[in-house]
Amino acid sequence: MQKDQSKHFVQQGRAKEATKTNYFEDRGSGAVEVKGSQKKGRLDAQAILLLIVHTLFGSANALSGTFVGVYLWKAKNDYALIGWFTLTTHLTMALTFWLAGKWVKEHNKMNCLRLGVAVSAGFYMLVLWLGANSFHYFVWLGMVQGISAGLFWVAFNVVYFEVTDPDNRDRFNGWIGLLGSGAGIVAPWISGLLIVSLGDGAGYRLIFSISLGIFLLGVVISFFLKKRKVQGAYEWLFPLRCLRQAETPWKRVCLALVFQGVREGVFGFMIALLVYISTSSEASLGSFVLITSAVSLVSFWAAGRFIKPHFRKISMLIGAAMIVTVIIPFFWKMGYSTLLIFGIGASLFFPMYSVPMVSAVFDLIGSNEASAKQREEYIVLRELSLNVGRVCGVLLFICVISWSKAPLVINVLLLIIGSSPLVSWYFMKKQLTVIRT
Template sequence: MQTNQTNQTSVKSKGKLDAQAILLLVVHALFGGANALSGTFVGVYLWKAKNDFTLIGWFTLTTHLTMAITFWLAGKWVKEHNKMNCLRIGVSISACFYMLVLWMGTSSVHYFVWLGMVQGISVGLFWIAFNVVYFEVTDPDNRDRFNGWVGLLGACAGIIAPWISGLLIVTLGDGAGYRLIFSISLGIFLLGVVVSFFLKKRKLSGTYEWLLPLRILRQPQTPWKRVSLALLFQGVREGVFGFMIGLLVYISTSSEASLGNFALITSSVALVSFWAAGRFIRPSFRKKSMFIGSVMVVLVILPFFWKMSFSTLLIFGIGSALFFPMYSIPMVSVVFDLIGSDDESAKQREEYIVLRELSLNVGRVCGVLLFICVISWSKEPLIINVLLLVIGSSTFFSWVFIRNQLPAAKS
C-alpha cells in the first residue's frame, strides 16, 4: 500500500499538481529549453570542427561517466545539505559549459574530454536535485500527470528552440550564429537559477548511506534487481540516440536549418503524444502502454535499412515522438512509486534515486562504448543501421525486466 511521502507540505487533491510542482515544472522547462536551443547543435558543432564519430562518442562517454560519479557524490549533498543549491549550481555550471564553448570556439574539439566532464557535472547536479524534489512534490496519483507535463513542456521547447537555432545559424553564418545561440542559452540558464529561488527549501532528514545501492542489489528478493536492469537497457538507447540521430540528420542534409525543422516536426508530434499519454495513462494501463511503446520505437528504425535520408529519419523521429511517451511515462512513474512504496524507502529516497541514475548511466556508458567499438571497426551504412537497431531494441528488453513490477503500481 502506498504511504504518505515524507516532507510534503500539504495534502494534494487527487491527481492535481500544487504550486511547488508547477514551479518545478517551470525550472525544468527553462533548463530543457536552454539545452534544446544549443544542446541539439553541440554534436554538429564538434562534427564540423572534425568529422569524427569516435570523437563525439568519447565526448558523450566522458559526459555520462562524469554524470554517474556526480550523482553518487552529490547524493550526500542533497540528503544532508541544501538540495536547492545543488539544483541551482547544476544550472549555473550548464551556463558555464556554453561559456567555455563560446570562449574556445572551434578549438573546443581539442578539449572534448574536459568539456564532457563539465557537462556531466552540470547535468548530474541538476538531475539528482530535481528528481529528489520531484519525488517530494508528487505522489502516485499525480505522478503520471507531472511526467506528462514534463514531456509536454519538453516538446514545446523542442518545437521552438532548435528551429530558431537552425534559422539563426544559417542566416548569420557558423561563427555568429553559434555564438548567439550559445549566448541565449547561457541567459536562459541564469533565468532558471533566479526562478529556482521561488522553490521552498526542502526539509532534511537522515544520513547519506554511500553503499546503499550495492546493498539493495545484493538482497535476494528485491524488485530493484529487475528495475535496475530495465533502467540499464533504457540507458543503452539514451546514450547513443541522444546525440546520433541529430547528427545523422545534419550529415544527411548538411544544414542546421533542416535539423531545426526535424526537431520542430518531431517535437510537435511529441507535444500531442505526451499530452495524451499524461492524461490517459493510468497505473492499470502501464504494462500494455509500455509494451506497445517499447516495440513501436524499435520498428520505426527499420526504414533506415531501405535508405538513410532525411525522409527515413523523419519517419523514425515522428514514430519515436508518437510512441516513446507510452514507454517513458510509465517507466518513470513505476520507479518512483517503488521508491515511495514504504516509509523506509521513502526516507532513503536520495539513495534510491542515485541507484536509479547509476543504472541509467551504466546503460548509457555501455551503449556508447558499443558505438565507439563498432564505429572504430567500420563506418559502412549497413553496419551503422544494424548498430542502431541493436541499440534501439534495448527498450523492449527494458520492458521485459520491468513488466512484472508494473501491476504493483496500481493504486
C-alpha cells in the same frame, strides 16, 4: 529496506490492506490529500514552479544542446570523437550523482539544483571561449557537461519525488514531456535559422549566449522553490547493499533501467548528427526537431492524461515495440525522409514507453515510509543504473564505429541498440502490474 517493496502495494483485483503502508498516505503535504480546493491528482504550486525550472533548463539545452554534436562534427568529422565526448559526459554524470547524493541528502538540495543550472551556463561559456578549438578539449567539455547534468538531475529528481505522489505523477510526467516538446518545437528551429542566416561563427555564438541567459533565468526562478527539509545520513554504499538483498524488486528494475540507458546513450546524439550529415544544414535539423517535438507535445499530453497505473504494462510494451519498429526504414535508405519517419514515429510512441517507466520507478521508491526516507539513495541508484546503460551503449558504438563506418553496419548497430527498450520492458513488466489503489 524491506526485502520486497512490492509487497507494500495492492495487486490488481485484491482487497486493500487494512494497514497503511504507503509513504504518501502519511505525508504531511501534497496533492494526495484533499485540502480545501486542492483536488486529488492536481499539481500544487511547488510542482508547477519545478515544471517551470525544468522547462527553462530544457529550453536552454534545446536551443543549443541539439547543435553541440554538430558543432564538434564540423570541427572534426569523427564519429568516435563525439562518442568519446558523450562517454565522458555519462561517466562524469554518474560519479557526480553518487557524490552529490550526500549534498541533497544532508544539506541544501535546492543549492545543488541551482549549481547544476549554473554549471550548464558555464559549459556554454567554455564553448564560446574555445570556439573552433573546442574539439581539442572534448574530454574537459564532456566532464563539465556531466557535472552540470549530475548536479541538476540528482536534485531535480529528489524534489520531483517530494512534490508529487502516485496520484499525480503520471500527470506531472506528461507535463514534463509536453513543456519539453513545446520548447523543442521553437528553440532548435530558431537556432537553425540563426546559424544559417548569421553564419557558423556568429550564429553559434548567439545561440550559446542565449542559452547562457536562459540558464541564469532558471537560477533566479529556482529561488521561489521552498527549501526542502533534510533528514538522515547519506549511505555511500547503499546501491551495493540494496542489490545484494535476495528479495528485492530493485534487481529487476535496475536491469530495466540499464537497458533504457543503452538506447538513450547513443540515440541522444546520433539521430541529430545523422540528420545534419544527410542535409548539411542546421536549418533542416531545426525543422526536424520542430516537427518531431510537435508530435511529442501531443503524445506526451495524451500519455499524461490517459495512461493510468493499470494501463502501464501494455502501454510500455506498445511504446517499446513501436520505437524499435520505426528503425527498420533505415535499411531502405538513410536520408532525411526516413529519419523524419523515425523521428515522428519515435516521438509518437516514446511517451507510452517512458511515462509508465518513470512513474513506476518513483512509485516503488515511495512504496513505504522506510523506502521514502532513503529517496536520495534510491534516486542515485536509479541514475547509476541509467548511466551504466548509457556508457555500455556508447562503448558499443565507439567499438563498432572504429571497426567500420559502412551504412549497413551503422544501421544494424542502431537496430540492436534501439531494441533495448523491449528488454527494459521485460525486466520491468512485473513491477508495472503492481499498483496502489
